[in-house]
Amino acid sequence: MTSMLQRLRDVDPVLRILATTTLVATLGRGVFATITVLFLGFAVHLTPGQIAFILGAGAVVAIGCTLAGGHLADRVSARRLALVAMIVTSLSLTAYSLIGDFWSALVIVAVQEAAISVGQSARSAIIGRAFGAESRVRARAILRTVTNVGIAVGSGLGGIALALDTATAYRIALAIAGGVFLLAQLNLARLPARVDAPPAPTAEPGVRRVRTPRPGRSPWRDPRYLALSALSGLFAVQFAVGEFGVPLWVARDTAAPRPVISALLIVNTVLVIVFMVPLSRGTHRIRTAGRLTVVAGLLMAAACAIYAVAGAVPALAAVVVLVAAAAVHAFAEILSQAGGWGLSFELADPDRMGAYQGVFGTAYAVGAAVGPALITLTAIQHGGAGWAALGGILLAAALGIGLIARRAAPAQEAASEASARMG
Incomplete structure (x- = not known):
């Protein structure tokens, strides 16, 4: 992991910020992915049907918020949007440790999935603006590799909570994962302004702006x-x-x-x-x-x-x-x-x-x-x-x-x- 960070020092600053942020954040995600289902089932005592409903409801929320996040990333600062979304994600992850029943789990999962989806859309917009076509593919490959490395390490750490197999161990692990996630996301504040969408052109007084239809076939047809x-x-x-x-x-x-x-x-x-x-x-x-x-x-x-x-x-x-x-x-x-x-x-x-x-x-x-x-x-x-x-x-x-x-x-x-x- 150390050698990976050393190699990133010589690359584009945007990629370096995204990669180091992703590496640390996915440590927390690895912990979360390893223990969250068992935490809800054996510490909060939810049934498999309740857990399935909660996760499914969170995924439904994510569908709409993915589209909304992309829309917002073209109209407000993408870097600020990503930062706010990831702060909310980290707080909701930490709040998992306070879950005590079905309804609190449903609300926290919905908030978390909404924030994750908006943040992912914002980061996609950042990557699209920060890199050219060829380097964009390389950047995505690097970030995918970094993500998997972080999740692998986080999964190993999550195994400690599984080995202890107590509600307290699960809650402490989730709280720590949320804190690690938060510290990682603060690095997004260092992204340069060039990753934001350029200001929309202002029409001259008295000139009506006409929207040109996009060419090509609609996927819905x-x-x-x-x-x-x-x-x-x-x-x-x-x-x-x-x-x-x-x-x-x-x-x-x-x-x-x-x-x-x-x-x-x-x-x-x-x-x-x-x-x-x-x-x-x-x-x-x-x-x-x-x-x-x-x-x-x-x-x-x-x-x-x-x-x-x-x-x-x-x-x-x-x-x-x-x-x-x-x-x-x-x-x-x-x-x-x-x-x-x-x-x-x-x-x-x-x-x-x-x-x-x-x-x-x-x-x-x-x-x-x-x-x-x-x-x-x-x-x-x-x-x-x-x-x-x-x-x-x-x-x-x-x-x-x-x-x-x-x-x-x-x-x-x-x-x-x-x-x-x-x-």
């Missing part, structure tokens, strides 16, 4: 893209499997010790850090992206089956099985994201790229909203049969995406061949 987005949002439920379903499954239905939950998150994070970039190559080709997505669906179905086995074996065997399932799940996540990124760009109208990406991102947010409820209705309530049903649903979504890609690929390949002949 593109059935193929809407289908891609819907199926991708459904497959995004696999994120909730790791963050919501697996912690409850391990704690309630397996003989594995609870600290293994932290280890599973670390396994996922390390594999994503190592393999995300190499396995993403070639996904600008629609056929390749579709094939990777189908493979991801097969792997996710296999991961669900392996998770189910962990509920029927002794403690040591359960740990081995869970680690194997987490590894298979991680590769399903990597391939699905790589394929999804490629398809979301290549099947979009280039003249309306922002609108298309907004639709695709909203579908992911909807998937996050329904994920906990779907997992509760399948794996948590029905055990092995439920895991099989969940795996089948995710596989069906991946096969649907693969079919869309297979039908769209010939047009891209024909265009590439025509371009090569002309060149």
Whole structure:
């Protein structure tokens, strides 16, 4: 971690501020992701259904606040918006330690998800304005790697609370995570003014400003893209499997010790850090992206089956099985994201790229909203049969995406061949 910070001293100051802020903040997020579900279930004594409702409601709030945050980032200072949003996030994270019932949990989660969504939109606007096209990709890659490193370390720290397994340990860990998150975000105040949107031009007196319609096709009138987005949002439920379903499954239905939950998150994070970039190559080709997505669906179905086995074996065997399932799940996540990124760009109208990406991102947010409820209705309530049903649903979504890609690929390949002949 120290060497990473040293290397960042020589890069663009905006990237350095964002990266150091992200590194420290994700330590707190790693702690939070590791223990929050078990805290709500075993310290606050909420049922899986109540936890699923709370997390789903927070995801619904996030959908609207993501759009609102992007709107605000073009009209007010993006750096100040990001700072305020992240301060609210840290305060709400600290407030988790005070949760005592369903209603207080619902309010705090809603506030936190709203603040996180606004902050993420503001940071996206900052990245878009601070870097050119080529360096923007590099900046996103660096920040993604830093995020995974921070979460991995934070997950290890969260394992301490899991090992102690008391309500007091959970509350103290959450309070500390909130404090660390707050200290990290104060660094955003050092961002330069150039990351804010330029002032809107003022019309001359007596001149009426005319809004020019944007060229290109609306994504809401593109059935193929809407289908891609819907199926991708459904497959995004696999994120909730790791963050919501697996912690409850391990704690309630397996003989594995609870600290293994932290280890599973670390396994996922390390594999994503190592393999995300190499396995993403070639996904600008629609056929390749579709094939990777189908493979991801097969792997996710296999991961669900392996998770189910962990509920029927002794403690040591359960740990081995869970680690194997987490590894298979991680590769399903990597391939699905790589394929999804490629398809979301290549099947979009280039003249309306922002609108298309907004639709695709909203579908992911909807998937996050329904994920906990779907997992509760399948794996948590029905055990092995439920895991099989969940795996089948995710596989069906991946096969649907693969079919869309297979039908769209010939047009891209024909265009590439025509371009090569002309060149």
